[in-house]
Amino acid sequence: MQKLNFYFYFFLTCFCYNQASTQTSEVLLPIYLSQIDTQSIKSHLEFLSHDWLEGRESGEKGQFIAGLYLKSQLQALGYEPIFQDSVHQKSFFQHFTFGKINPRKSFNVAGILKGTELAHEYIVLSAHYDHLGLGKNGVYNGADDNASGTSTLLEIARIFAKLKKEGYPPKRSIIFLFFSAEEKGLLGSEFFTDNPPVNLQNIITNLNVDMVGRVDEKHQKIQEKNYVYIIGSNFISDDLHELNEKINREYVNIALDYSYNSKIDKLRLYYRSDHYNFAKNNIPVIFYFSGLHDDYHQVTDTSDKIMYDKTLKIAQLIFGNAFYLAYNNIILRKKKEMD
Numbered sequence: 451m452q453k454l455n456f457y458f459y460f461f462l463t464c465f466c467y468n469q470a471s472t473q474t475s476e477v478l479l480p481i482y483l484s485q486i487d488t489q490s491i492k493s494h495l496e497f498l499s500h501d502w503l504e505g506r507e508s509g510e511k512g513q514f515i516a517g518l519y520l521k522s523q524l525q526a527l528g529y530e531p532i533f534q535d536s537v538h539q540k541s542f543f544q545h546f547t548f549g550k551i552n553p554r555k556s557f558n559v560a561g562i563l564k565g566t567e568l569a570h571e572y573i574v575l576s577a578h579y580d581h582l583g584l585g586k587n588g589v590y591n592g593a594d595d596n597a598s599g600t601s602t603l604l605e606i607a608r609i610f611a612k613l614k615k616e617g618y619p620p621k622r623s624i625i626f627l628f629f630s631a632e633e634k635g636l637l638g639s640e641f642f643t644d645n646p647p648v649n650l651q652n653i654i655t656n657l658n659v660d661m662v663g664r665v666d667e668k669h670q671k672i673q674e675k676n677y678v679y680i681i682g683s684n685f686i687s688d689d690l691h692e693l694n695e696k697i698n699r700e701y702v703n704i705a706l707d708y709s710y711n712s713k714i715d716k717l718r719l720y721y722r723s724d725h726y727n728f729a730k731n732n733i734p735v736i737f738y739f740s741g742l743h744d745d746y747h748q749v750t751d752t753s754d755k756i757m758y759d760k761t762l763k764i765a766q767l768i769f770g771n772a773f774y775l776a777y778n779n780i781i782l783r784k785k786k787e788m789d
């Protein structure tokens with residue numbers, strides 16, 4: 451009787467363990483996805499787009515304050531620095547200089563949540579946190595562009611930190627990366643991919659978020675607010691495109707609009723945000739975007755106009771993709787030829 455019991459429990463344990471390792475991610479994903487909180491996104495966004503930050507222009511006081519805020523948030527959540535400063539100390543900041551005639555200093559901000567068995571493979575979630583600064587018409591608050599993407603990622607960072615704290619660390623490492631000088635010509639992300647702190651070939655994907663808080667004219671006309679433009683998802687890896695579709699179908703259910711998913715589109719949106727610097731290095735990317743509007747690059751891009759319900763849906767989709775790639779061993783096959 452004793453022996454039988456021992457074997458019985460041994461087999462039961464093995465069975466449960468195997469079941470758990472294959473099914474854990476499927477079980478955890480919806481539980482944690484549902485914890486993404488609109489109020490958290492709102493409070494980050496209202497801080498970042500406040501007049502006090504004077505439009506977060508790269509190289510100016512407001513951008514520095516925003517960068518310090520991002521660092522303090524990542525640090526409080528338990529993220530670790532990935533850069534090295536001039537005296538070879540670990541740092542949350544990647545400093546760079548931009549501008550030939552009038553050189554200015556700025557910095558990217560990043561933190562990492564280290565993975566377990568695939569710690570040297572990386573899921574990179576990015577958003578630019580700079581904006582246009584002050585102008586003769588006042589403060590360019592940049593609530594949608596891009597306090598919305600920045601705040602969305604801070605909230606997703608909270609959920610991944612919570613997962614780890616509750617005993618579910620990711621297999622792959624997750625990097626949250628906030629770029630400066632995007633508005634100056636994608637300069638922060640260019641500096642990052644030219645001076646990467648990790649091997650670029652080990653970056654599994656870059657999910658980039660830029661302007662996800664508003665509804666554009668096309669969708670206002672058809673009264674559809676729950677949508678997101680997906681750009682670049684199938685250019686380097688069809689597997690990434692399929693994954694994004696699957697996560698949306700099974701867990702989120704937002705309309706995926708591929709109208710701008712083209713390299714020859716007249717607005718050239720594929721080339722206009724930071725993911726492009728990853729894509730040009732043959733890293734699979736998705737650019738999440740909710741479209742242009744009359745307040746784009748105007749002093750009227752303010753926080754009172756943000757539609758947090760739709761931002762929440764987009765946050766869930768991004769979280770789902772990042773989660774699936776970080777908690778499973780799946781490979782994103784790349785296309786042989788870049789076109």
Ligand SMILES: [Zn+2]
Pocket residue numbers: 595633747
């Ligand atoms: Zn912009």
